Amino acid sequence: MNSDKLLHKVLYIDLTNKKFWVKNRKDLFDKYIGGTGVAIQLLKEECPVGADVFGPENPIIMAVGPLTGVYPLASKTVAMFKSPLTGNLGESHVGGRSAIAIRMAGYGALVIRGKSDIPVYLSIHDKKVIFKEATTIWGMKSSITAGRIMRENEKGQGVRSIMRIGRGGEKLVKYAAVTAETYRHFGRLGLGAVFGSKMLKGIVIAGENTVKLSDPKGFKKLYNKLYEAAVDTSLMKKYHDLGTPVNVMVLDKIGALPVKNLTERNLKGIEKISGEYLAENYLARRIACAHCPVGCIHLAAIREVSEHEDYFHKTTLIGYDFELIFSLGSMLGITDPEAMLKLIEEVEVECVDAMSVGVVMAWATEMFEKKLISEKETLGLKPVWGNSATYMEMLTKIVLQENDFYSALAQGVDYASSIYGGSEFAMSFGKNEMPGYNTGPATYLGFLLGARHSHLDNAGYSIDQTEMLTKDLAPEDVVDKIIKEESLRQILSSILICFFARGIYTIDVVSEALKTIGIDFKDDELLKLGREILSEKYKFKAAEGHSIKDLRVPERIYEAKDPTGKITSEFIKRGFDYASDKLEEK
Amino acid sequence: MKLSIIDAARCVGCQSCMFACVRRDNVAGIASSCIFIKSRGGISTGFRVITCHACENPPCARVCPTNALELRKGGGVKLIPEKCIGCGHCKEACIIGAVRWNPEQNKPSICIHCGYCVKYCPHGVLEMKK
Incomplete structure (x- = not known):
């Protein structure tokens, strides 16, 4: 079997006692490959049932996979933890340089335990972990500056990853993010707050290694095939040219882009925040994750002129993606591209999940519009669709939790609506704020049933767009498709390829790739394992009290029109009943 | 023939060239790469392409x-x-x-100017020159 000694090494770090050690976990990697498959097992080992999400007992697991650093487009790291936002499974994925850095530092996974007594960041080089003082960068307004300071103090340029939190994480905003490098994030489900609760400001990890192969000739041949598929086909072209923002106009055209908290289906001026417009007017640079030739990360440049001084300009580079344009653009009714980009920048500075905070602010706007809250709650702010200046101020108030209302907003829209009302239009699913797809019933069943309540769990939106629009699928059929896709994706996130490359990494390619590094799985064994990993996640969720039948469904999805016109409570309920039989152990 | 840089500003920092260099020796990873890509000072500033002159x-x-x-x-x-x-x-x-x-x-790790990395630069940064 797999003799990849680097991958089998799990680095354990104890923040309480400032200790570290390495354990060979060949047992886990042999059985579960890597990534998600291994991470859920480590999470179950480390995280006691009922753990306090902000207690020392909530671990942080990060894992990479056997293909990381070996094949192209295998550049993702998976993190697992108990989510502060949902109270059950926390799982988030990041690209950038993180995966290559962890793998080349000689580890398959990291397990971070305990809680530091002072702010620290971890410096991981040359098989050692140094617990570095982070007192002076704790509380700093900009997470970008904090990242720069870590960068300047550390070696490993070019082969390192720098992950860090901002004030969002320090202040325990339940959807705080961890930024890797700049522009890439463990965005969803609040890993940043878990870092914050541990007084862990960040992690710098670097290394250089080689991975031996059992079939070098086969490896090179397959590498060439995958590389060519990545750079030569239209499959990848769309991610490089316009990037994910290509979706803005695609979804607008079919009326599936959420606008103003789903009170409307189209937004006047939407083209000004489209992928096309941003690329033509603001695109400054594209960058890539390590070992991915595609380069899908798009940076916009905005040049602001000083009001006070002639010829004084500030130029800022801001990363933009579809989900940010949805949550900080259309969802808030913002169509001024520069205003939207500045808001994106501010979210990057505070380091909170862009999707969650956008949805939270959209809910607050509708609450204010409906006079369910007043300036007493908002501390004088008057949120109005499209007014980005107010949203900039609101963001700071949320992060700093300036009163009870903003504290509630910092805990997510599910919690806030349980206190202030308006749950029928509080757009979260499984307590995770929605992503930008109002495509039909499959997308919502996908959010609700996905183990991490992410659109990327099972791509329900794709079922809507390719099938529900033209056919009548029964809820049971939709659930079967969702579970099948999510099971397959467990394998992709165990070998840890980017989901954008899913069309290239078909299951036969996956088994062939694994074979060249000495890991033998037949295609059907992989599919079976994917299903098993999904069950393992569901077991973790169930132990933490998660139950499909208790999921809150905001009534708004039944009232808001969608392209299929097929979202009914009956459809969702039948989907739940069937999914409960399939996914939950009785 | 020698390895040369056409335009470093076109580099997206994917490091495919580094992985190619190592792959030539029938292993994976980056430990022995003779070409090196690093940011100029944070990835928003672009990349430096370091090759043997x-x-x-x-x-x-x-x-x-x-x-x-x-x-x-x-x-x-x-x-x-x-x-x-x-x-x-x-x-x-x-x-x-x-x-x-x-x-x-x-x-x-000494570059032998074999040109293998050039084939794996997706954005036309590298070339072989007389």
Whole structure:
């Protein structure tokens, strides 16, 4: 079997006692490959049932996979933890340089335990972990500056990853993010707050290694095939040219882009925040994750002129993606591209999940519009669709939790609506704020049933767009498709390829790739394992009290029109009943 | 022929060239890459593409105490691994940082200008030149 000694090494770090050690976990990697498959097992080992999400007992697991650093487009790291936002499974994925850095530092996974007594960041080089003082960068307004300071103090340029939190994480905003490098994030489900609760400001990890192969000739041949598929086909072209923002106009055209908290289906001026417009007017640079030739990360440049001084300009580079344009653009009714980009920048500075905070602010706007809250709650702010200046101020108030209302907003829209009302239009699913797809019933069943309540769990939106629009699928059929896709994706996130490359990494390619590094799985064994990993996640969720039948469904999805016109409570309920039989152990 | 940079501003930082360089030796990873990509100072500022310039009078060879670096026809050097004692003087002598260190073998990684990396640059940054 797999003799990849680097991958089998799990680095354990104890923040309480400032200790570290390495354990060979060949047992886990042999059985579960890597990534998600291994991470859920480590999470179950480390995280006691009922753990306090902000207690020392909530671990942080990060894992990479056997293909990381070996094949192209295998550049993702998976993190697992108990989510502060949902109270059950926390799982988030990041690209950038993180995966290559962890793998080349000689580890398959990291397990971070305990809680530091002072702010620290971890410096991981040359098989050692140094617990570095982070007192002076704790509380700093900009997470970008904090990242720069870590960068300047550390070696490993070019082969390192720098992950860090901002004030969002320090202040325990339940959807705080961890930024890797700049522009890439463990965005969803609040890993940043878990870092914050541990007084862990960040992690710098670097290394250089080689991975031996059992079939070098086969490896090179397959590498060439995958590389060519990545750079030569239209499959990848769309991610490089316009990037994910290509979706803005695609979804607008079919009326599936959420606008103003789903009170409307189209937004006047939407083209000004489209992928096309941003690329033509603001695109400054594209960058890539390590070992991915595609380069899908798009940076916009905005040049602001000083009001006070002639010829004084500030130029800022801001990363933009579809989900940010949805949550900080259309969802808030913002169509001024520069205003939207500045808001994106501010979210990057505070380091909170862009999707969650956008949805939270959209809910607050509708609450204010409906006079369910007043300036007493908002501390004088008057949120109005499209007014980005107010949203900039609101963001700071949320992060700093300036009163009870903003504290509630910092805990997510599910919690806030349980206190202030308006749950029928509080757009979260499984307590995770929605992503930008109002495509039909499959997308919502996908959010609700996905183990991490992410659109990327099972791509329900794709079922809507390719099938529900033209056919009548029964809820049971939709659930079967969702579970099948999510099971397959467990394998992709165990070998840890980017989901954008899913069309290239078909299951036969996956088994062939694994074979060249000495890991033998037949295609059907992989599919079976994917299903098993999904069950393992569901077991973790169930132990933490998660139950499909208790999921809150905001009534708004039944009232808001969608392209299929097929979202009914009956459809969702039948989907739940069937999914409960399939996914939950009785 | 020697490896040359057409336009470093086109580099997206994917490091496919580095992985290609290592793959030539039938292994995966980045520990022995002779070409190196790093940001100019954070990834928003773009990338530096560091390659051997194939100097005609290479400082790396001049400082080698064991003559492990032999002059290559057309510029640059060849490493004779048996002669190398891993002192690292060559690395210090190359002020552009093109002599990389392979920590696994404790020897320099010396570019032989084979052009393998050029084939794996997706954005036209590299070329082979006379």
